[in-house]
Amino acid sequence: MQRKILFYILSLSIVSLQAYGQKVAGQNSSTQKLFRGKKETTGALFTRNAEQLRLAFVSPKIVHIQYVPQGDFKSNKTDICLPRKNEKVAFAFSQNTNFFILQSSALMVRLNKITGSFTYLAKDGKRLLAESPSLPRSAEQINIEKVGFDDSKNKVEKTANGDLVIAHVGSKSIIGTAWKMISRFEWQSGEALFGLGSHEEGDMNLRGKTQYLYQHNLKKSVPVLMSSKGYGLLFDAGSTMVFCDEAPDKKIQLDAVNQLDYYFMYGPDLDQVVGHYRNLTGKVQLAPRYAFGYIQSKERYTNPKEIDSIVTRFRSNSIPLDVIVQDWNYWGNGLWGHKKFDEKFYPNPKEMVTKVHQKNARFMLSIWPNVAGNESVEMGAKGFVLGRSVYDAFNPLARKMYWKDYVNKNLFSLGVDAWWCDSSEPVDGDWNDKANSIANNPRARYELNSAGLNELLGPLRANLFSLNHSRGIYENQRLVTGQKRVVNLTRSGFAGIHRYGTFIWNGDTKATWADFARWIPSGLNYMATGNPYWTIDAGAFFVKSKSQWFWKGDFNKGTQDAGYREFYVRTLQFATWLPMMRSHGTDFAREPWQFGDPGSPFYDSIISQINLRYRLLPYTYSVAAMVSNADYTMTRPLVFDFMKDNLVFDIKDQFMFGPSFMVCPVISPMYFEANGREINQAKTRKVYLPKHSAWFDFWTDLSYKGGQTVVSDAPIDHIPVFVKAGSIIPFGVSRQYSDEKPDAPVELKVYPGEDASFTIYQDEGDNYNYEKGQSATTTVKWDDKSRILSIGERKGSFPGMPEKQEYKIMLVSTNEGARPGKNLITFKKLIYTGESVKVKW
Template sequence: MKVVKYTQKEDHLLLEVGTGLMKIIPYTESIIRIRYTLENQYSTKKSLFVEKNSQKAMEFMVEEKDSSIIFSTRKVRIQINKATAAFTYMNAAGNILTKEPDRGGKTLVPTEVHKPVYDANTEIENSQNADGARAKAVAIKHVVDRIAYHTKLEFEWANGEALYGLGSHEEGVLNLRGTHQYLYQQNMKAVVPVMVSTNGYGIIVDSYSTMTFHDDIHGSYIWTDVDSDMDYYFVYGPEFDQIVKSYRYLTGQAPLLPKWAFGYVQSKERYKTQEELISVIKEYRKREIPLDMIVLDWRSWTGDLWGQKSFDPERFPNPTEMMEEIHKLNAKLMVSIWPIMNNEGPNHVEMKQKGYLLGNQANYDAFSEDARNLYWKQANEGIFSHGTDAWWCDCTEPFEADWVGEVKPEPEERLLINTQEAKKYLDPGYINAYSLLHSKGLYENQRLTTESKRVVNLTRSSYAGQQKYSAITWSGDIAANWETMRNQIADGLNMCVTGIPYWTLDIGAFFVANREQWFWNGDYQEGCEDLGYRELYVRWLQYGVFLPMFRSHGADTPREVWRFGEPGTPFYDTLVKYIKLRYRLMPYIYSVAGWVTHEDYTMMRALAFDFRNDPNTYNVKDQYMFGPSFLVNPVTDPMYYESGSIELNGVPKKRSVYLPAGTEWYNFWTNQRLQGGQTIEADADLETMPLYVRSGSIVPIGPAIQYTSEETNAPLEIHIYRGEDGSFLLYDDEGDTYNYEKGDYATIALHWYDQNNCLVMEDRQGKFSGMKTSMEFVITIIDGQRSELCTKREKYIGEQLTIQF
């Protein structure tokens, strides 16, 4: 594919190549958009996730050499081979970041796009499985809708280069090198077409169709099923935080979740009445175990009216009074809603009469703005108007079709089953984007309804740009076994590296027992009565403390803390210990959440975020950073019991931990100081999840509280871990409402100067309603050597305070 001609336009470089056109468009100095078409002009389709006006007027240069054309901004250079149109991507210094094969790396293959035709005589088959209601239609015929293209974008990745991203999948793969991944939405697969490299760049593919990633015997490439042209963005960092910042610039900022969304969330499948919901909250308050939210899972509706967005009057006779009582108990309620409606309930009938249902006459058309608005109207009138606080948007990959049978289908078969089902009702070019539009409708409409309550949407699917709609993705209906827990760590890290900041899972897993269906493959028939499950649950909850959302949920067995023992027993006491730790870390966690919104930060961080220069971190998939300070090392093997309460003997209560190079580390529990760049065997008895703090860290620790909005007069502790200079921006606001968007928030910059043994608290910046006029701090210096810690108590009134030790 030869470059026949090139033309430098005002805002892009146009290449005529063989029978096609290529366009290179600088959006910023670090973000370059590349388009390729075989048509005479580019498609006019609008991006579903790129923000309007994200393209800036940007200077760029074009230079012609004997065998190449070089496009460059101040930070990125792209060298185009004249003979083959192969791209080589470089930084400003000319160092190669990645490249396409010399023969060229872009291929478009025409493909017919078929559209099913439904009419009034279409047969609808309604059914239900473990994943909820289903409705299938048989089209009377198919017609050719248009000609589109398969696209293939090839690379030659460097030796030692690690790749991350593409969303949360169930296999536990962290570094994508040497693997392949099928990118389609289904339960336990959440797709984000973003990939980040340790060589300092990212790739964002603007496509909504089925995709595949390959770095295997078949080649190294990204393939899309149905697109009008090839459309992607090359993003230069080189640091991961810079790549994420560019991604959010392009696709939208992540709004700040309310503070209570970072507290403990109690859920199970399922609480059936308002009395049960309230009694559980009261029991938490009685036992003085912190709690912020309880969840009402499916069947809030009456009888078999699946997807009806209202409360059953028999089980929830007065939902407004229920919400008032829950709020008096300083708790919140999340309610599950579904995109599928059948059985001729009021919501279903209204959607059908308006023509807002897809071809199966059950799922609403989230791609229609009018349908989204009606969906909100129903959700608001039936649920939100009573005072509920958060949404659980279940089954947002609505055409998953392989959750049946005793044997799990092969990966290629699952790909075909699920994508073919989705193509019956959605345009093949858009089957990955349903939850993006579903989340958009809820977010935009709730914000039009009220600004006093921040949107919280826990959803099972994801896509690029979904972060701007206050969506939290959870990993789906996973099973209770140690392998699954181990895999989840890498799955979450690959979601968050894409720029989607909020990811979580079912603590303890959804399926606990083992039944005849392939997915119901937990190892614990007796649930929380099994000491083996109690051990697994404790380890899962320890891990959950250091996730963006801290939520227990699942089927088969209760999940409340007292189901795992009583005070004085090791499982109960350890669960309570870690829930209380989450709340003591709330000033740290909420500050980091503030950075996510105001600075495009990432809370849950693969080690390459902070240690890209240490290649030993690239394949560490069971450790991660939580914010700037904590190295989290979940325990993912049994040490005490097998399934069936069978006691294990002689198992060391240790786990291997790699301490990244370039810094020192402190054992959070003992304050022992250790050098980085080594692997250690860390203590890991039941009460101890290995947890390390980076030297130079400033960690704010709050008092013991029962819910995130509880006010106390206790001082805020500041722990400083010596060894290098450090900074921390303490953030706070009202905790809810969108007033922070108007500037109603406050920050205090803290700086530690290690050589001078000096802490400086700068003047407080900003203010908000309810802000304390003065604060008391207890500052503790930790150096890993002194037998007694050095502590000072200081009062801060918002003006700079220098504390010398």
């Protein structure tokens, strides 16, 4: 039976191009009717003619702005922000000839009565942000159309992104209107802006840039801006968007909304701004400890024997591993995205997963939003298919059926531990040869991809699929069990997705040094939005060069090319300091032994990086607890910690990992170019050491003053890493998987020069008992003046917690220029039983 499923898209025609309520050409602003204001319980309502503008205090530091050109306020229904009961915020409301003034204990907001422009000021009157005083906002009314897809005429197109269904549009009809809304701000001189998600361009400071916000294989758009002035903006809209800080029209354009809806969030620290964002959108779930180990993947393992042999080889060669990944095409032929193993190649998938578990590893599986075979028939009969064989993730009943009848029944019940929700955009308009001509035209790509997203999802929710898809996985898995934390590695990300156990990766990248350099600021800007977990395919996804614009790697010989081996090692060194460390890609396998034999420099470097990742686990897992419990950001732009040093604002190749480490990836070849051409140059790179701190070279323990640029060694076995003075870092022992040796000794390394504090967090590692208080923390403090290290009383407990902990404590010398390790003072052993203890030097 032919099925027709209806959706909303933007009409190509625009109704009423008038800018509502705004100054038009030739009109004197002094003759415009003034806004009138009325105090409300949480703020004030301002009106002028048909316009309505509302300001509400969510907290003393968060202001919610809503605007409609005419009619009543109408939510954009994004579910970005969680339902909340606004706290009662004390504020004063007053006015003078030119302004309405609202003032909380932390903020003062002024509204210009003539133009309706808001200005945000700190309580001391210092300006933070102002909307454009002449034209703060404008709106154009647009048509919303209902589109009928005729499934009987669908075609399947084979692409690098899998078998994609090309839907046939059967009918269109106008069913309503929305607004194309533009909001304008005046940024200050010297102000830097960050955020908006992970994008290909590789911009760090977004001032003077244009960024198109839509979901794509290589774009993870998030409508959040963070400022070096200590505030953030969250736009509660689900449409595609444009950020433009270039003349002639500097703007934030929302392509389809019911109302302009944004939040102003004041810190003044950016960690505080992130806290406000998460209070609005939800807390970050604590990922299981194994997610911070090492994850091995490739495109793709093809049968249980191969999976077993890979895990066995890791274990027999004593290479740490926590997760093995099964990528796409485990399903039956012609059933793209079917959530069931093909029995021809996987006769007993439960046994396959069990063998992985018996070797103390976890199993991650790729699942797609596509439905195929019986799924398509069954979900289609209920109206749960959007079109292009994509299920309706916006419908809670469809989300439940997708999970219960297919994912849980056929996959999770086998013992699968973690999900790889691939293709969660779920449509790319330019992922083919036909788009080669617009590969370097960002606006053309935005227009093409926006049209596809609008057609499939509707313009009001074009950016929202991944948020709802992830919600379904998270909420429904939690209904099944609390013994496995949800882990969802997904390609598309949006505001609010962090609350659903997600990690985002930057998409199917290509192996060039220029691309690698752009990954770093792209990821930092994603994590600056308050969504903390982002990662990469170490080595890039595409290695070779083919006809498609995106399949343009520089290394056709792959792992046989010394140039690619060096590239892979440098990208893996970068991944070591990301929230998730994983290796994946096509063209060539990525296991460590593909890059040489033991004793060869590339192989040894890979193994040393994986071992370092496991030694860092006590630190990394404790920082992950800070992310969940204290709204921290694990991998972070330098501006988060050094806002007073404007020299860090546009540094693209340095970042902080937790409160202590500054990581400086190598982003150009030092040994070999492509095809093994040897390079003769110094194996060093320049590093800027931010002001207002001293720094220690992680590898040599030499100390340096901040506020200077140094030349740091960067041989193939490591990248420059510096430790901030006033740090306490817990290191673990080498181990083969994250849960091995839970009672092993911990090395506490103290980097003096300032007072320091660090809280070590422990729990069972992979269940939700921590939500019931089953966890333990130990706070360690260093008093720099008295030279006393205090280990506080352990708070809390959990099943299986070791009663005793052996600490090896090391104090690094602050003698600048001392030889490596010369003045290390070591307190060899301390047995900690949970009671407070002090150690004096």
